[in-house]
Structures are given as structure tokens and as C-alpha cells.
Amino acid sequence: MISGKVTxxxxxxxxxxxxxxxxxxxxxxxGSKIIAFDPLGxxxxxxxxxxxxxxxxxxxTKHKAPIDALIxxxxxxx
Numbered sequence: 001m002i003s004g005k006v007t008x009x010x011x012x013x014x015x016x017x018x019x020x021x022x023x024x025x026x027x028x029x030x031g032s033k034i035i036a037f038d039p040l041g042x043x044x045x046x047x048x049x050x051x052x053x054x055x056x057x058x059x060x061t062k063h064k065a066p067i068d069a070l071i072x073x074x075x076x077x078x
Contacts, residue, residue: 003075004029004036006046018065025071036069049073 004027012024022039027050036050048071051059056070 002050006042006044034069036071037067038071047075
């Protein structure tokens with residue numbers, strides 16, 4: 001798992017039908033940017049916890065979604 005800060009949203013007019021409800025967010029991780037799927041409803045500026053790879057994809061048991069980075073928590077304090 002890695003932590004990062006939400007810096008913005010990614011908007012798309014088209015999406016894959018198997019993608020569940022949620023948002024694609026841009027996350028700053030130690031100066032690098034990644035895009036992560038957010039099923040929680042996190043806001044810009046929020047510190048989040050992210051999982052990647054097969055663990056992120058395995059979260060979706062109902063539909064197979066092409067997700068490589070998934071927000072799994074919001075960090076309240078460190």
C-alpha cells in the first residue's frame with residue numbers, strides 16, 4: 001500500500017461498462033502522479049491510502065474491472 005494526496009479528478013465522456021460507480025482521481029505520490037479509482041467519494045486535498053495491481057483488481061467481485069490502482073482508505077491523521 002502507498003499513501004498520497006488527491007490533486008484532482010479525471011473526467012471522461014466514455015467508459016467501460018464493467019467499471020462500477022466511483023471516480024477516477026489524480027493522486028500525488030512522492031512527486032509522481034497516478035490515477036486511482038475511488039469508490040469512497042474522496043475530495044481534493046485529502047490524504048488517501050492506495051493499493052495497486054492484482055489486489056486492486058480483485059476488489060471487484062461482481063464485475064471484472066480494468067483497475068490497477070484503488071483508493072481503499074482516507075487518512076485522518078498520521
